[in-house]
Amino acid sequence: MNKRIVAYILGRLLQIEAILLLIPIVISIIYQEPLRYSLSFLLVALVTGIIGHLFTKKMPKNRSLYAKEGFVIVSLSWILLSLFGSIPFVLNGDIPSLVDAFFETSSGFTTTGASILDNVENLAHSSLFWRSFTHLIGGMGVLVFALAVLPHMESETVHIMKAEVPGPTFGKIVAKLSNSARILYVIYLVMTALTVLFLIFAGMPVFDSFIHAFGAAGTGGFGMKNGSVAPYDSVSIEIILGVAMILFGMNFNLYFFLITKHFKEVFKSEELRWYLGFIIGSTALITIHLSTTTHSILQALRDSFFSVSSIITTTGFSTDNFDNWPLFSQMILLGLMFVGAMAGSTGGGIKVSRVAILIKTALTELKRNTYPNRIVSIRFENKPVKGKMIQAISNYFILYVVIFVALVLIVGLETSDFTSAFSAVAATINNIGPGLGIVGPHANYSLFSPFIKILLSLVMIMGRLEIFPILILFSPGVWRRSA
Structure with a gap:
């Protein structure tokens, strides 16, 4: 383990966070908040910047960085950024408990949207902004952001990008990795800005528009009202956010192909x-079911489209309390929690590509057993899927299931019903936010003990990084000195 290069890159990331922590100070001044809000962000920015400076005072002579270091850097960066980013909430008194603040900030950076707050409307504007701004930072990945803005990080970071970018495969859109990161971030920020403008034109206040655009862009779901998006009661706002969530749940490489006129891709x-x-199938099924049970046809279409868009992209915005929906519709949403968005997007979950390949693998095995002499191959994206890829996806899925079951058993120690325990784990490991039962869209995670909150905070980070980086971080062999 090359610990010096690990510390150096972590220091650079802390320096970036120190600069970003200054932005809420501007918000605090604009809204004339008590001095403690500006001072809390300023103090944490100074401390974070100093620690980052100490880590980067000397460039390591040995800059070799391999997969092992990449996994460790990614894991530690998300934990450290969440920890330092949570301290302003404690200092300004908006979230007095460090455990609660760490949960909230981890949820923000991982774009989960799970909350421990009983009344989000009590937060100051600067706290609301920083809470949702973490979605924007974490949406494309904090290390992708670092690569986009920092020089001299090209040769060392391919293993970091592989560890952080979600999906079964990793690819660059242009030859140079840093240029890929910059292009993706420009697309990401332009789409976010357009979402802000559309929301403003739809009648949402300017500050609210930024908060909800950050939530849609990062597919995070933090809002600023206790009822999420429901209090706005606007069809146009719901359509804008619904479409935005779907767009941000798509692979960002596709937008690059559109810009460069590679439409066939x-x-x-x-x-x-x-x-x-x-999306279309789930929306249709839920609409039909709700319209024959509890909703009018138009209201069923409105609520199902928004809820499906929110859940499959793992955003977590809500307009209707789907915890009160009939079981069939709830089960469809629960299934979408696991499917998640596309690889290379800001969304979480297992990812559509993995689910598609798993389904194709199962169907192929069925054909092979039915017709033993028939040669059947698996193809995805017009290419044959190699056995190594199928094995990797199968191993990931098995590990995912084992960890998921273990977590449900642990969380179940503090819940009175299976639905709450199951959906709490599903909503955090898949970076969704709201679940069912005691963690439903009109509830939160405040009832859990500090231990479960810390555990679920790490689960959110584990889910965002797709399990392996966090597991490797706690592997003793990783920390042995390299020869």
Whole structure:
């Protein structure tokens, strides 16, 4: 383990966070908040910047960085950024408990949207802004952001990007990795700005528009009202956010292909067809079910479209309390929690590509057993899927299930019903936020003990990084000195 390069890169990331922590100070001044809000962010920015400076005073002579270091850097960076980012909430008194603040900030950076707050409307504007701004930072990945803005980080970071970018495969859109990161971030920020403008035109206040655009862009779901998006009661706002969530749940490489006029690359994307198929099919099924049970047809279509968009992209915004929906519709949403968004997006979950390949693998095995002499191959994105890839996805899924079951058992020690325990784990490991039962869209995670809150905070980070980086971080062999 090259500990010096690990510490150096972590220091650079802390310096970035120190600069970002200054932005809420501007918000605090604009809204004339008590001095403690500005001072809390300023103090944490100074301390974070100093620690980052100490880590980066000397460039390591040995800059070698391999997969092991990449996993450790990614894991530690998300934990440290969440820890330092939580301290302003404690200092200004908006979230007095460090455990609660760490949960809230981890939820922000991982774009989960789970909350321990009983009344989010009590937060100051600066706290609301920083809470949702973490969605924007974490949406594309904090290390992708670092690569986009920092020089001299090209040769060492391919293993970091592989560890952080979600999905079964990793690819660059241009030859130079830092240029890829910058292009993706420009697309990301332009789409966010457009979302802000559309929301303003739809009648949402300016500050509210930024908060909800950050939530949609990062597919995080932090809002600023206790009822999420429901209090605005606007069809146009719901359509804008619904479409935005779907767009941010798509692979950002597809937008690069659109910009460069490689339209065939977009239209032949099999993952995109699966993704849209899940959305259209689920919306249709829920609409039909709700319209025959509890909703009018138009209200059923409105609520199902928004809820499906929110859940499959793992955003977590809500307009209706789906905890009160009939069981069939709830089960569809619960299934979408696991499917998640496309690889290379800001969304969480298992990812559409993995689910599609798992389904194809199961169907292929069925054909092989039915017709033993028939040669059947698995193809995805018009290419044959190699056995190594199928094995990797299967191993990931098995590990995911084992960890999921273990977590449900642990969380179940503090819940009175299976639905709450199951959905709490599903909503955190898949970076969704609201679940069912005691963690439903009109509830929160405040009832859990500090131990479970810390555990679920790490689970959110584990889910965002797709399990392996966090597991490797706690592996003793990783910390042995390299020869």
